[in-house]
Amino acid sequence: MACRILLVRHGRTGWNASFRYQGRTDVPCDEEGMKQVELTVRRIVRWEPTGIYSSPLVRARCLGEALAEAGSSDLRVDPRLTELDFGRWEGLTVREIEERYGEEYRLWRQDPFGRTPPGGEDLASITGRLEDFVESSGILGEERAVLVSHGYALRVLMGVLLKVRDLKVFWHLRVDNCSISAVDVYGDFRMLCFTNDRHHLMGYPDSPLGE
Numbered sequence: 557m558a559c560r561i562l563l564v565r566h567g568r569t570g571w572n573a574s575f576r577y578q579g580r581t582d583v584p585c586d587e588e589g590m591k592q593v594e595l596t597v598r599r600i601v602r603w604e605p606t607g608i609y610s611s612p613l614v615r616a617r618c619l620g621e622a623l624a625e626a627g628s629s630d631l632r633v634d635p636r637l638t639e640l641d642f643g644r645w646e647g648l649t650v651r652e653i654e655e656r657y658g659e660e661y662r663l664w665r666q667d668p669f670g671r672t673p674p675g676g677e678d679l680a681s682i683t684g685r686l687e688d689f690v691e692s693s694g695i696l697g698e699e700r701a702v703l704v705s706h707g708y709a710l711r712v713l714m715g716v717l718l719k720v721r722d723l724k725v726f727w728h729l730r731v732d733n734c735s736i737s738a739v740d741v742y743g744d745f746r747m748l749c750f751t752n753d754r755h756h757l758m759g760y761p762d763s764p765l766g767e
Contacts, residue, residue: 579642592734599756607698611637636689639706643676
């Protein structure tokens with residue numbers, strides 16, 4: 557049986573709007589973010605997901621909860637879907653990080669999957685927990701699964717699902733707030749179906765998500 561997995565990023569927060577690093581900090585969606593959540597739920601619920609999984613952070617969980625309430629599948633909150641820990645950068649704007657951690661930040665931006673934020677989580681850690689999630693959560697047994705998570709974590713998760721060894725390419729994929737990406741799973745064969753779909757935020761909330 558084929559499985560389609562939708563990878564959904566949380567709605568906008570005030571920290572997103574001010575280009576402030578969030579990571580594990582539990583920042584809620586702002587007013588615009590909640591509007592995005594409403595449109596995203598409207599689109600996905602028509603697809604009738606068989607399984608809904610979410611990061612425990614409130615900005616992601618509120619979308620998962622709304623989707624579960626509107627549909628027929630229960631929400632499963634899983635801490636393995638939480639965002640990368642950005643350590644001492646959390647709560648700082650990009651400009652503040654550049655001023656305080658200049659060269660260190662510049663090098664991280666050049667190779668964000670090869671370097672670690674000061675006091676934060678390294679790639680091996682987030683990759684390991686997301687691999688464990690894919691292997692043990694039951695999503696591969698779903699027909700239509702939805703995972704609600706975060707920008708960095710979703711990029712790593714795409715690579716994990718597709719069994720790609722070098723994850724660097726996934727940093728170059730755009731993952732906007734409340735965007736939808738999809739991976740199709742046919743046993744051991746995986747396909748990246750589409751990325752950063754935002755039709756529901758652009759006036760087309762009923763656009764189909766495929767079979």
